[in-house]
Amino acid sequence: MKKIRVASIIVTWNKRNAVDRLIEALHQLQLHEIELEIYVIDNASIDGTQHFLEQKYNTIQVLQTGENLGGSGGFSYGLAQVSSLDYDYLWLLDNDVCLDEMTLTELVQTLETHSEVGLVGSQIRKLQEPETIQEVGSFVDPVKAHLKIHFGNCPAHSVESILSKPYIQVDVCAAASVLVRRGVAQQIGGFENYFLHFDDVEWCLRAQQAGWIVAVNPRSRIWHDAPDCKGRAWISYYDERNICYCWQKHRPELVSKRILVSVPRLVYYAATGRYFLSAIALAGYQDFIENIQGKKPKPFDHIELSLAELLNLSLSVWVQPTIELDQPHQNPEVTSRGNSIDIAIVHYRLPALSIALFAQQVYCFTGSGCVLLDLHPVSLMTAVARTLGQLWRMYWQAYAIQNSARLVVSLPQKPLVSIIICTVDRPHVLERALNSVKQLNDSNFETIIVDASTTSATSQLVDCFSRHSQFAVKFQKVTTRNISFSRNVGVKLAAGQIVAFFDDDAVLPSDWINQLLTSYLRFGENCAAVGGTVRDLTRPGHPTQFQRGITNVLSETRSIRSRHATNYNHPNGFWFNGLMGTNASFRKDLLEKINGYDEFFDYFLDETDVCLRLIQAGYEVQYTDSVVDHYPAANHNRIDQKHLTCWYSLAKNTTYFALKHGFKRLPFPVLVIRLARILVYRCGLRILRLKLTHRLPMSTIVDYLQQAIAGVRVGWTSGLERYRSSAGSSVPQIDVSSL
Template identity: 50%
Template sequence: MQIIKVAAIIVTWNKLKDVCLLIEDTNKLDLNGICLDIFVVDNASSDGTQAYLEEHYPQVKVLQTGENIGGSGGFSHGMKFLIQLNYDYIWLLDNDVRLDTQALLALVETLQNYSEVGLVGSQIRKLEQPEIIQEIGSYIHEQKAHLKTYLGNSPIVSTEDILAEKPYLSVDICAAASLLFRREIIQQIGVFENYFLHFDDVEWCLRAKQAGWVVAAHPASIVWHRSPDFKHRPWISYYDERNLCYCWQKHKPELLLKRLRLLLAKLIYYSLTGRFFWTEIYLQGLEDFLKGVKGKMPSLLPYREYSLAEIITPDANILVQSSIYQDICQFTDLQIDEKTTLWYLPKNLLYRVYIWVISWFLKPVDLAILSCYRPEIYQFHLAKKVYCFTGAGYVQVNLSLMNVLLNSLQLFYRLLNIYWQMSIVVSNSAGAR
């Protein structure tokens, strides 16, 4: 019986508990003739990851990078190491996924049986909502100049119904949360671009398709992954927009200006609702793309995040948006001093309107803490000070009419300048092709 040699690459930075759970899952896999070796790329974690793994999991090989080079750099580091070794396939895994026992077998069988397939990804379900599909591969969505996940946010569908008698799904992109590929692809197209995180797997899959390989997804391979809904942070938008621009510049330059036009409405909305700190993140990502900046974000965040201790004073009336805990699953405790009074919106609609009118002259609340992602706009006006919870801290917003107007004008000016520079980039990219 032929033994198929597979090497798994797990990139981590201060996620020891997640990595250990994932390693335990690999020990429960149905391998059926597969020899699986685990390589953990440690981006200089400060939580003792390397020492712990070497002591408790001696079968796991730890590759130390010496610094935090992100998911992109970590996966590339592992690929460069493994290209020298005699493995048939390489399996990329995010450090926070959990595996079904058949997760690897279905991927290996796809590559074994279909020589045209170079890369194959899994059905990814939401870890927080196990009965909901996060994605089974993605496609380029021309109308939105972005990506569209296949069956994203859908209830579970049977493998037979998904495949509809096809051997696999042919897609544009598979996420590196669980992606198996042939070792020779590294020799042919190279490793990930230096994006630090996000859209590195998108660009790499498009590069593989350009080289003639089929990118596939197989729903019989199931993994559970933390949903972006529960781990998103405003600063991640920097990498999303910057790296998407690099990806489109290389593979779909005609989508660059369309993406910018579609982004305008969102950024205006953020600005008008006091979240100009978030528009600053997007603008910085776009401007750094035009400067040719890659890798880790070169500067500090353009806003300050406060702790609860810094913003709450004794005897303060505090309004906390009810959905704030649903937005961020990691944040479950709002430690409020006993002297602090939580202020609740009245249930009666007429009384709400009355309070809102009175608040133009006298603010009933000292402090409002609202969701950064889905703020209740009605509550902005009720407090003397308003903070948006980002999942890691609290950012103060200024909703004075003058501040909103100035910020909106600044946004429009910077976007106009970005659009003009982007037009030049698109023209040059079209000429190069």
């Protein structure tokens, strides 16, 4: 009998002992005909998780993300790595759960016998109260614009009547334990970039939208280590922000309602001295309005002191009994309510505020620290007024977003996006790029490969990918190694209204298409191009290569700017918005209107020239926050990121670009001087530096310099000829043949 192959995906960050216990529990499962392999996704833990697990277990694989991506990013990373492998099912697990020996077998049984179910979760109980149910799935609650937990906080015997059912259909099952078909994971892609919380909610709703049943098998049981007393106040930032993103995508009518139903709660927080709790939730709403995802970029405004700092003061301290401390009453500073109290520490959720009558100062324990409460009547009134004012403003901003989201949802069909990848002899990196295409959330796209390779390896890879994918791949072989030529070929093959480009050595985020289309809708008919950020994952710290960059008519570039930087879309401007071809898209009709890419730019400045011509034609180039990960690989133009071999093209295209776009903008002597300076920095000094950094022989340095000089000659001659033909006038003569 064929084994059923399952890959478990566990995401962790600094929880070495918890993961160790979970792996031990996985080894105790009754698997029968199931073959289980374990993948631990380590979000750059600093507690030695990776080394510990690799030393202790030789049967598991630890995948290192390199940074803390949160649960959302960790699961997406794991799904991207594992879903292309030969497994039947993928099992997502929180790192702090305990298992029953039949947990997995029951889940597998559901998917094996019910083909309509796409993913199935477990009954979740509280680890601290083993006979109390935490949830058996959940449903969308349109009244509260939140989730309604199924059997939440019920005794275990309450589910006995449903144990005989093969499964319970729900809207959402928590990623604490969920088994998904590999094909479904490939179809719907990874988690949204929420960092944590509500990522599994959106994922389940996306599976439902794709036609799959989301279910829970109540006979599959886990125990979750998530007691209420250890909640963290800052979690509500992610809860409120991410639920708005989730509703925006799946239930737009609930976006503004979520803010409305939170009014009593947030006003109550402010009126009881806990404005910092209101501010946390309001920060979530504000970041949703500003389209900020992932990990919160800035710390919260309130100041937290540690419990140790307060307990070690030479003062009398009263601690609310519901706060769970490590043996707090062994500390002689902790006093009872009846004595004189200098400091009272209350719980942030259910504070014993009556203690304020006896204490000099009241601190609120947030789960991670203590915040001083300001209980002065004037301060409380000010906090309430501020909360109401912010909620009023955010409600109407969310209402506007909600209506635009409805417009997106009500469209009969999203525009088709044609993804074009140009490649030359790099099948080993192209495969990773194609796997990222398979993880895209949207399905309304096509993939086009334009191949200028000298071997058949790329065509064989694409043929294999086409056979095993759920969407077609158009493949076109070309003999010319010219990026602009290849991109024009791809545009001609494209059936989509939007043509989107990324490099064969890059990896797409799962929401890439949705981010692009949302931006086109947001910026309107005048938007001709949208691109995003590119970061280099081969360098320490993953530095940004490009973010909202601008270029001038001589090709000088400021490649990294803040998300609030000024846009440059003026048709006669000296500086203009540009894109990086690793993360760029264009409206096909407008790209064809300006005659596509200028094929003189065989490599370098190709998309920059397109952006400038679109802006000069009266259209706009805009940005999205979508981030493409770049793994710059060696090719025919570079040996590594500093050792380039394309000096002819760099010098040629730089010279041609400056003459093409700068001749009418600058006095001729100024143009020549500035162009010479650009060429010295862009080519001359970089070539000479290779002598020091790469210890190249002088013959190679001289050869590179000669290539650059030859490029200047060709670019200069071609640029002058183009200017003469377009202007019909004479230009100053400079003899570059002597260079």
